[in-house]
Amino acid sequence: MLFNSFEYIFVFLPVAVIGFFFLSRFWGKSAAMAWIITVSLFFYAWWNPVYVFLLLASIFCNFLISLALLRFRSRKDMWLWVGIVFNLSVLFYFKYANFFLQTFGAGHFASASVVLPLGISFITFQKISYLVDIYRNERSGFGFMHYCFFVTFFPQLIAGPIVRHDDIAPQLVTPQAFRFQGSNLAVGLTIFILGLWKKVVFADSIALYATPIFHAADAGISMNFFESWMGVLAYALQLYFDFSGYADMAIGTARLFGIQLPINFLSPYKSRSIIEFWRTWHITLSNYLRDYLYIPLGGNRRGALRRYVNLFLTMLIGGLWHGAGWTFVFWGALHGFYLVVNHLWRSLSKTSQVVVGSGRVISSFFSWLLTFFCILIAWVFFRAETFAGALNLLSGMMGLHAIALPKSFLAHIGVFFREWMPTHGFRFDLTEIMVLRPDTFSQGIVWICILFAVILFAPNTQEFMGHFLPIINPEKHPAPQRKSFFHWSPTTRYAFVTAMLGLTSFASLMLLQKTEFLYFQF
Secondary structure (H helix, E strand, C coil), X not given: CCCCCHHHHHHHHHHHHHHHHHXXXXXXXXXXXXXXXXXXXXXXXXXXXXXXXXXXXXXXXXXXXXXXXXXXXXXXXXXXXXXXXXXXXXXXXXXXXXXXHHHHCCHHHHHCCCCCCCCHXXXXXHHHHHHHHHHCCCCCCCXXXXXXXXXXXXXXXXXXXXXXXXXXXXXXXXXXXXXXXXXXXHHHHHHHHHHHHHXXXXXXXXXXXXHHHHHHHHCCCCCCHHHHHHHHHHXXXXXXXXXXXXXXXXXXXXXXXXXXXXXXXXXXXXXXXXXXXXXXXXXXXXXXXXXXXXXXXXXXXXXXXXXXXXHHHHHHHHHHHHCCCHHHHHHHHHHHHHHHHHHHHHHHHXXXXXXXXXXXXXXXXXXXXXXXXXXXXXXHHHHCCCHHHHHHHHHHHCCCCCXXXXXXXXXXXXXXXXXXXXXXXXXXXXXXXXXXXHHHHHHHXXXXXXXXXXHHHCCCHHHHCHHHCCCCCHHHCCCCCCCHHHCCCCCHHHHHHHHXXXXXXXXXXXXXXXXXXXXXXX
């Protein structure tokens, strides 16, 4: 069931919320918790009921392993490895079996087909983190019902944010837990509608300019300079608004039940370094990789060389986690390389007092530009189906195929540029626009400019909703101080604006075919 579907918005979610507070009011917390577990399993079963049994079996086995970790402390190393191997084996079979069979050509088994259960990567990370935290004596363990709630809570079940036990456990035992509060309803609906707007109005609209260009690149079509760049910029915007929109909708949905989830995005495209980017993009994944992979590998405790190796390996594994393909592995390796270079540069700057640029503003701008350029190059491999498609698109971005614009652009540029551009490699020829029509190409430019303005100048969700604690532990991600106009408040004005955004989103859902969220494939 999709967050951006009418059955979810107008049937499933109202029933889930009303049933939750009704049972909590008249039968207590246990009944309300059982209700959430039940509707969460129904939510998961909407795609393929068979995989509910896989989810339940995995929950039961992991809970037994957690009990063994608590009871047999003298053998906790063994039980932790049992849990890790069990979870990774399930993940490997469903997500990577086909990949490795096809890569290494295991005879007639190479054509085996295994369907990927939704959210298996997120669920696996969540269960492993719980076992590791018990192993480290960071918690005493949940009861079975609390554990089921922790794993299956449907707002974050499919694509995060990746929730850890210390995100959820304290909220389940507070006096106000499971009690209806009007403020939670107002804040939750607002955040949900903001996320819905991002998905159906921004992400799905800009996807119309990204998808055909990447498909053409994978098909071997050589595209010109401008069209190649349009495809990559459009995809970067689509991915941002699609995934951050999902995160907002998950956070908003959870808030309806009085549960706060961790933040996952904090304006990552404003980053001026790759280090900053990974502190603001998919924050829960970055924190997970740091705490459960980078630090156990040794972190920065064993010298500079080992630190850089650990960074690279962490991002390499992070790339493989995203998808069973060599393009994802290369994407992870590329970001690992970026981070190593970034840390080396910082070390060099501190020791030799290197100064970049002639002033803070200029230095900041070029740092942002270089960072965003590196991010875009990596996104090419993240999105392309094949290396050949990625290299084809990169060739177009370098201008190796052609540098052309639609003839219709001639009417919108001055005489000087009309004479200068053809003599410097620019061509105005409709045949060079091989994928998008000239009018579609022009619309894409407008959309890209609008969405970049939103990303760079509009407040993000944390800034907009900051006065009402939209996330758990907001002190770790303080929102910058802005004028009071940019802070949401439960007033008639903001209620009207939120209603208009909601109505526009619903209209878009009726006019356009609803699409899955991009991170569902991971």
